[in-house]
Amino acid sequence: MADAVPEAPIVWPKLEPIRTGIAGRCPRCGEGRLFAGLLTLAKGCDQCGLSYDFADPADGPAFFVICFGCVPAVVFALMLEIWWSASWLTQLLVTGPVLLATCLAPLRPLKGWLVCSQYFFKAGEGRINRPWKPYGANGPTVMPGPSRRAEGDHGDHGGAAARRGTR
């Protein structure tokens, strides 16, 4: 009886985004490469075929680096100046590498982590999945589905329909 079970779809393991992201690996299979360059995302996974089109970390990595990397590095440079009156050469030789290490080094793992988290938590733009009456019970109904603009309507259809509906 158990032999009659049809071929099951592939079930991917739930991989923690922190591990796959920092390692720069595919969020679905954990094997393929996430990056095609230093910070450039690949088009998709070369192992399981997952497209990385969903990935949009935007300014996320830069925000985290600014908050937790750049600010402490600048505070470090200021303390060096205030406490030890460090020379320009000391600032260049000590603060320069500290700035590079705290600002550039975390960008790639942070971007990987954010992209893998997007996949893991299925983060994306909100979508309407049922008929919706945004202008009240007598107003027009917005149906779920592809964007109205994708259907060739480039005007203010929603507003015009709302005005017609209220008259």
Ligand SMILES: [Zn+2]
């Ligand atoms: Zn993969």
